[in-house]
Amino acid sequence: MLICFDIDGTLMRDTEDTPAIFTEALRPLLGFDPSAGDEEHGVTDLKEIRDLFTWNGLTESEANGRLPEAIEALGETTERHAAEIRAGRVLCPGAEAAVEKLAAESAALCLLTGNTRRRATVKLGDLPLARSLRVGGPGGYGESSVHRADLVALAWEECGAGEDEDMVLVGDTPADVAAAKLNGVGSVAVCTGAFGEGDLGAADVVLPDLAHPGAVESILGAARPFRL
Numbered sequence: 001m002l003i004c005f006d007i008d009g010t011l012m013r014d015t016e017d018t019p020a021i022f023t024e025a026l027r028p029l030l031g032f033d034p035s036a037g038d039e040e041h042g043v044t045d046l047k048e049i050r051d052l053f054t055w056n057g058l059t060e061s062e063a064n065g066r067l068p069e070a071i072e073a074l075g076e077t078t079e080r081h082a083a084e085i086r087a088g089r090v091l092c093p094g095a096e097a098a099v100e101k102l103a104a105e106s107a108a109l110c111l112l113t114g115n116t117r118r119r120a121t122v123k124l125g126d127l128p129l130a131r132s133l134r135v136g137g138p139g140g141y142g143e144s145s146v147h148r149a150d151l152v153a154l155a156w157e158e159c160g161a162g163e164d165e166d167m168v169l170v171g172d173t174p175a176d177v178a179a180a181k182l183n184g185v186g187s188v189a190v191c192t193g194a195f196g197e198g199d200l201g202a203a204d205v206v207l208p209d210l211a212h213p214g215a216v217e218s219i220l221g222a223a224r225p226f227r228l
């Protein structure tokens, strides 16, 4: 069994000024401060950057060509702000205990997040749960695709999961639920981010938070076999 956790709104909340970090990272590449479009929840950092580029006048092919250097710049900028990001971080209720209980059930855990590997490592890498979640190791990370749903097969592959391996995604946005549904795997939604039960009803299970009684059993019970 492979259990994949989202980060923001699922395991932790932060006070990071994300738009400011993206602006600081992309300013040297563009020569000006990019203006932001509408805020979208649950998108990958790669999509966020591509949208910022096209919103600010680059063609799609120009934007795509500049993505590698932008991802690099985003990683460097985030690492520069690591101390303040970690200081402003609050773990969601029950997150640590749920991760440790799931790991004790001998389930394999990983991250499936819109954050790039480097951003995920800044956000969680120093915490005890990082070991069970293999933060920065195998998983699905936001530099790999503009489509969150693509990260499911990547996580499966990177984690060396078997054919028909039971998988479940734990996340806080309709985008997490959609990524699971598109791949036929289980979905557990938590209401610790920007969305409530009414927005997340498509998930197999909706929990108020990871501290909810039976949360661990619900996650284990929601897993479904992944088929390429």
Ligand SMILES: [Mg+2]
Pocket (backbone or CB within 6 Å): 006, 007, 008, 009, 010, 042, 171, 172, 173, 193
């Ligand atoms: Mg999230």
